[in-house]
Amino acid sequence: MRILLINPYQTYYRVKLEGQPMFDEPLGLGYLASYLINHDYEVRILDTLAIENVNVEQDGDYFNYGMKKKDIKRAIKAYNPDIVGITSMYTLHSKAVHDIAKIVKEVKNILVVVGGSHASILPSWILSDKNIDLVVIGEGEETFLDIVKHLEKGRSMTKIPGTAIRKKGKVKINKPRPFIKDIDSIPLPARHLLPMNLYLNDWYRQRMAMKPPRANMITSRGCLFNCVFCSIHSVWQHSWRGRSPESVVDEIEILVKKYGAKEIAFQDDNVSLNRNRMESICDLIIERKLNIRWCTPNGIAIWTLDKKLIDKMKKSGCYKLTFGIETGCLETQKFVRKTQINLKKAKKIIKYCNKKGMWTHSAFIIGFPYETLEQIRETINYAISTDLDMVTFWIATPYPGTDLYNVCKKENLLPTGNMLEWMAAVDKAACNTKHLTAEKIQELRN
Structure with missing residues (x-):
C-alpha cells in the first residue's frame, strides 16, 4: 500500500x-x-x-x-x-x-x-x-x-x-473521532521525508532569524479560548493538549544535532498555556546546554507571562515574543473575547521583556463589524503608546468556521461574489462594517 x-x-x-x-x-x-x-x-x-x-x-x-x-x-x-x-x-x-x-x-x-x-x-x-x-x-x-x-x-x-x-x-x-489523549504517543514528524535543506536555507524565512538556520516545531495542540476571528475550535474544539517537556526538548536536540538548527520557532497556537510546563521546557533547554535561540512567531498569550517565566525564557534562549493583543479598545476587546488581557499589565510585561533584551512584537486587528472610527483610532494609539519593537495591523476577515463569519452573515456584511476570491485576496479589506466602508478600513490599515 x-x-x-x-x-x-x-x-x-x-x-x-x-x-x-x-x-x-x-x-x-x-x-x-x-x-x-x-x-x-x-x-x-x-x-x-x-x-x-x-x-x-x-x-x-x-x-x-x-x-x-x-x-x-x-x-x-x-x-x-x-x-x-x-x-x-x-x-x-x-x-x-x-x-x-x-x-x-x-x-x-x-x-x-x-x-x-x-x-x-x-x-x-x-x-x-x-x-x-x-x-x-x-x-x-x-x-x-x-x-x-x-x-x-x-x-x-x-x-x-x-x-x-x-x-x-x-x-x-460521520460522528467525530475522539482526540488522541497522549500526544507524546505520536512519533515525531517524519522530517527524513522532507527536503529539510530547503527549509533551513530558505532566504526569506532565515533572514527573520537571529541565529539561522531556524527550524519549526509544535509542542501542543489546540487552544482553550474562543476568539471571535479564529477557527481553531472548528478543528480542535475547545481543548488543549501539551507534549511533555522531555519530548519537546528531545525534539529540539534532534533538530540541533541532526539538522544543524541553531534556532527554533514554536508554531503552537498557545505554547505557554500551561505555565509549569513552559518553565520545565526552559529548564531542560538550559540543563542540556543546547545553546539555541527561540521565538514564538505564531503568538504567545501575554496574560500567561510573569517576571519569573520571562527570566527563564530569556535564559533558555528566547529572544523574540509575538503577542496577540489584537485591540487596544475595551469595547472591541469584549467583542473579540479577549478580556483576559489587562491592557495596562500588558504594557508592563512588554516593558519588562524589553528590559531583559527581548524583541517584542504584537498583532492588532481592525475592522470588526461594530467597530467605530474612534475605536479603531483607540487601538492604533494604544499600539503606539506601548514599548513594542514592532506592530502589525491586520484587517478582520470573516473566514468560514469563525464566529465572526456568523456575525457578518447575520448583519448582511459578508462580501458578495466568489468566496475563494475574497478569501485569497491577502491584505485587502473584504467587507464593510456597520460604520465604515471597506475602502476606509483599508486606508486606515495602510
Missing part, C-alpha cells in the same frame, strides 16, 4: 509577489507520515511549495507559487500511489487543493482524501468537487490510518468516524 501526502502550492488572487513566498515544513503531514510508517505503511511526502527557484504560473486571475502542474503529475505517476492525502490548512491553498485533486484523477482513479483546518471547516464545499473522495475532519492520524485499512481490506468507507463522504449524491458527515 503506497501512500502519497501532498502539501499544495500557494495561490494568490490578483496578487503577484515579487519573489517566492515563505514556506515552512508541513509538520502536520510529517506527523501523519510518521504515524503511518509506525504502522508499517510506505509513505512519501510531496511538498509542492518547497522548490529551490521561484516558479510562478498564472491561472486566470490567480498566481500559483510552487511546483509546476506538469511536474506534480510526473511525480504522482512515478510513485504510483494507492491513496493520496492532500492537506488544506489555509485559505491560500484552497484552490490549489482542487487543482491537485484533478491532477491526481487525471493520472488514474486514485482515492483522494483531503484534511486540515480548511477542509474540517468546509467539508461539504470540499466534497462538491467530484475529484475528492473523502474529507478528514479534525485530528488526522487515527482517522487516516482507519481509511487506509478500509481501502486495504476493500471495506465500505461510509461510516468511518471523523470523516465526511458523498453518499447517493449527498454529503454525509
Whole structure:
C-alpha cells in the first residue's frame, strides 16, 4: 500500500509577489507520515511549495507559487500511489487543493482524501468537487490510518468516524473521532521525508532569524479560548493538549544535532498555556546546554507571562515574543473575547521583556463589524503608546468556521461574489462594517 501526502502550492488572487513566498515544513503531514510508517505503511511526502527557484504560473486571475502542474503529475505517476492525502490548512491553498485533486484523477482513479483546518471547516464545499473522495475532519492520524485499512481490506468507507463522504449524491458527515489523549504517543514528524535543506536555507524565512538556520516545531495542540476571528475550535474544539517537556526538548536536540538548527520557532497556537510546563521546557533547554535561540512567531498569550517565566525564557534562549493583543479598545476587546488581557499589565510585561533584551512584537486587528472610527483610532494609539519593537495591523476577515463569519452573515456584511476570491485576496479589506466602508478600513490599515 503506497501512500502519497501532498502539501499544495500557494495561490494568490490578483496578487503577484515579487519573489517566492515563505514556506515552512508541513509538520502536520510529517506527523501523519510518521504515524503511518509506525504502522508499517510506505509513505512519501510531496511538498509542492518547497522548490529551490521561484516558479510562478498564472491561472486566470490567480498566481500559483510552487511546483509546476506538469511536474506534480510526473511525480504522482512515478510513485504510483494507492491513496493520496492532500492537506488544506489555509485559505491560500484552497484552490490549489482542487487543482491537485484533478491532477491526481487525471493520472488514474486514485482515492483522494483531503484534511486540515480548511477542509474540517468546509467539508461539504470540499466534497462538491467530484475529484475528492473523502474529507478528514479534525485530528488526522487515527482517522487516516482507519481509511487506509478500509481501502486495504476493500471495506465500505461510509461510516468511518471523523470523516465526511458523498453518499447517493449527498454529503454525509460521520460522528467525530475522539482526540488522541497522549500526544507524546505520536512519533515525531517524519522530517527524513522532507527536503529539510530547503527549509533551513530558505532566504526569506532565515533572514527573520537571529541565529539561522531556524527550524519549526509544535509542542501542543489546540487552544482553550474562543476568539471571535479564529477557527481553531472548528478543528480542535475547545481543548488543549501539551507534549511533555522531555519530548519537546528531545525534539529540539534532534533538530540541533541532526539538522544543524541553531534556532527554533514554536508554531503552537498557545505554547505557554500551561505555565509549569513552559518553565520545565526552559529548564531542560538550559540543563542540556543546547545553546539555541527561540521565538514564538505564531503568538504567545501575554496574560500567561510573569517576571519569573520571562527570566527563564530569556535564559533558555528566547529572544523574540509575538503577542496577540489584537485591540487596544475595551469595547472591541469584549467583542473579540479577549478580556483576559489587562491592557495596562500588558504594557508592563512588554516593558519588562524589553528590559531583559527581548524583541517584542504584537498583532492588532481592525475592522470588526461594530467597530467605530474612534475605536479603531483607540487601538492604533494604544499600539503606539506601548514599548513594542514592532506592530502589525491586520484587517478582520470573516473566514468560514469563525464566529465572526456568523456575525457578518447575520448583519448582511459578508462580501458578495466568489468566496475563494475574497478569501485569497491577502491584505485587502473584504467587507464593510456597520460604520465604515471597506475602502476606509483599508486606508486606515495602510
